[in-house]
Amino acid sequence: MATSGSGRVRRGKKGETIAESIRFGPLEYWVGFNLRMAQEHAFQAFSRRSQEIGESPGRFATLTIIARNPGISQTELSHANGRDKSSLTPVVEDLVRRGLVERKRMREDRRTYRLNVTAAGKKTLTMLTRCARRHERVLDAIIGARDRKRFLQILKKIAAEIE
Amino acid sequence: MATSGSGRVRRGKKGETIAESIRFGPLEYWVGFNLRMAQEHAFQAFSRRSQEIGESPGRFATLTIIARNPGISQTELSHANGRDKSSLTPVVEDLVRRGLVERKRMREDRRTYRLNVTAAGKKTLTMLTRCARRHERVLDAIIGARDRKRFLQILKKIAAEIE
DNA sequence: AGGATATAGTTTGACGACAAACTAACTTGC
DNA sequence: GCAAGTTAGTTTGTCGTCAAACTATATCCT
Numbered sequence: 001m002a003t004s005g006s007g008r009v010r011r012g013k014k015g016e017t018i019a020e021s022i023r024f025g026p027l028e029y030w031v032g033f034n035l036r037m038a039q040e041h042a043f044q045a046f047s048r049r050s051q052e053i054g055e056s057p058g059r060f061a062t063l064t065i066i067a068r069n070p071g072i073s074q075t076e077l078s079h080a081n082g083r084d085k086s087s088l089t090p091v092v093e094d095l096v097r098r099g100l101v102e103r104k105r106m107r108e109d110r111r112t113y114r115l116n117v118t119a120a121g122k123k124t125l126t127m128l129t130r131c132a133r134r135h136e137r138v139l140d141a142i143i144g145a146r147d148r149k150r151f152l153q154i155l156k157k158i159a160a161e162i163e
Numbered sequence: 164m165a166t167s168g169s170g171r172v173r174r175g176k177k178g179e180t181i182a183e184s185i186r187f188g189p190l191e192y193w194v195g196f197n198l199r200m201a202q203e204h205a206f207q208a209f210s211r212r213s214q215e216i217g218e219s220p221g222r223f224a225t226l227t228i229i230a231r232n233p234g235i236s237q238t239e240l241s242h243a244n245g246r247d248k249s250s251l252t253p254v255v256e257d258l259v260r261r262g263l264v265e266r267k268r269m270r271e272d273r274r275t276y277r278l279n280v281t282a283a284g285k286k287t288l289t290m291l292t293r294c295a296r297r298h299e300r301v302l303d304a305i306i307g308a309r310d311r312k313r314f315l316q317i318l319k320k321i322a323a324e325i326e
Numbered sequence: 327a328g329g330a331t332a333t334a335g336t337t338t339g340a341c342g343a344c345a346a347a348c349t350a351a352c353t354t355g356c
Numbered sequence: 357g358c359a360a361g362t363t364a365g366t367t368t369g370t371c372g373t374c375a376a377a378c379t380a381t382a383t384c385c386t
Contacts, residue, residue: 022243025231030295031302031311032209033224034318037245039202040343045326046195058372061196068188075334080185082200084374089336091372111334111381132193139194142324143317148194154306154314155197159204161305163211207374221342238364247344252366254342274351274364330384337378348367354360 035158046135053127060128062091063117066101067125071114073106082159100124198321209298216290223291225254226280229264230288234277236269245322263287 027033047057065080066072074092078085092115095101100121106112117125143151190196210220228243229235237255241248255278258264263284269275280288306314 022228022235022239023231024243025227026292026295027224027227029315030299031306031315031318032205032295032298034315034322035198035202035205038318038321039198040245041322041325042195042198044344048326056371061190064188064190065185068186072185073334076185080187082203083372085335086337086375087373109334109382111379113335129189132189132195135195136193138325139321142320143194147313147317150310151314151317152192152194152197154310155194155201157305158201158302159197162204162301163208203373210374219341236364246342248365249345249367250343272352272364276365327386329386332381332383334381335379338376340375341373343371343373345370346368349365351362351364353362356357356359 042135042139045138046132049131049135050128053131055124055128055131058091059095060132062088063095063100063121063125063128066115067117067122070116073112073114075112077115095121205298205302208301209295212294212298213291216294218287218291218294221254222258223295225251226258226263226284226288226291229278230280230285233279236275236277238275240278258284 024033043057050057050060061081062077065077069076069080072080074088075085077092078088081088092101092103096103098120099118102116102118103113104116106114140148187196206220213220213223224244225240228240232239232243235243237251238248240255241251244251255264255266255276259266261283262281265279265281266276267279269277303311
């Protein structure tokens with residue numbers, strides 16, 4: 001090994017290594033930063049998990065919302081999912097191409113699509129859901145049963161009320 | 164207006180519109196999904212805010228960590244910041260180009276850079292910090308003083324313990 | 327009826343993220 | 357002292373995201 005590896009290191013007078021840890025300053029106790037860190041770590045974990053069954057993690061919420069709201073349009077879906085409608089185009093295209101989702105033009109308004117999950121899509125969704133449940137159990141264990149409900153409420157509140 | 168706008172809509176027998184709301188199924192009470200939603204909304208809000216002073220939101224954490232840890236290397240910084248070292252290359256390049264950060268090769272190990280914030284960088288950081296504090300106050304108001312500490316602890320716990 | 331306006335979805339361009347492959351510098355072990 | 361392995365940082369390729377411009381439909385108002 002070239003150096004002692006992870007962690008900050010400083011050299012003393014005689015060349016000995018002195019471990020130093022990172023100072024985060026105000027980031028330490030700011031919600032924004034810690035929210036980002038928590039989300040990204042959790043997302044990475046779920047990402048690895050869903051790769052095991054050969055699916056991209058983002059597909060899960062999309063597929064669930066379509067399944068629970070048959071005939072939903074892409075714009076409604078993008079709002080529900082909290083992303084821009086333009087982000088959805090390639091995702092839906094992929095799901096349709098792989099036969100998991102079916103899309104039909106509406107009769108009354110031919111600009112709009114209706115999205116539905118196919119039988120194959122339901123099968124995939126079942127697997128993804130099992131995968132997500134395992135992920136949730138891990139998160140639950142970290143959060144603890146006592147605080148879970150309140151924690152969830154706060155997350156919802158942030159998403160709903162900010163700006 | 165072409166239709167009634169946002170919200171789900173279904174047509175009745177006589178063509179009248181019937182509002183329907185989105186069903187989220189299990190997403191409703193899953194931490195992963197709500198964590199993502201909260202983080203993305205909060206990030207968007209901070210993004211708008213930092214655009215007002217002409218900075219990208221990602222620069223803030225980076226600049227703070229460099230300022231608090233003078234001489235830090237890029238790899239240490241990427242760990243502290245929770246991102247891949249390769250993501251950091253263009254960010255540091257940009258900060259150096261704009262004269263906010265200075266980087267020097269280490270004598271003892273010429274692979275490594277030492278990063279430091281310049282005087283101009285400190286000025287920018289001061290503005291960014293003010294901006295972040297306003298953002299934090301909004302978040303604090305949403306979370307509530309009573310739950311804030313516990314909420315933060317849980318976020319840290321998730322980032323630290325998952326996987 | 328038809329022009330102004332609004333909406334659904336796509337395209338394009340910029341960015342930030344990761345992972346894997348790469349270069350250059352360092353260390354280890356023989 | 358040198359080959360083999362390791363580490364710091366960059367490059368490249370892919371992906372997901374947003375925002376703005378675009379198309380095609382649909383509606384509203386006169």
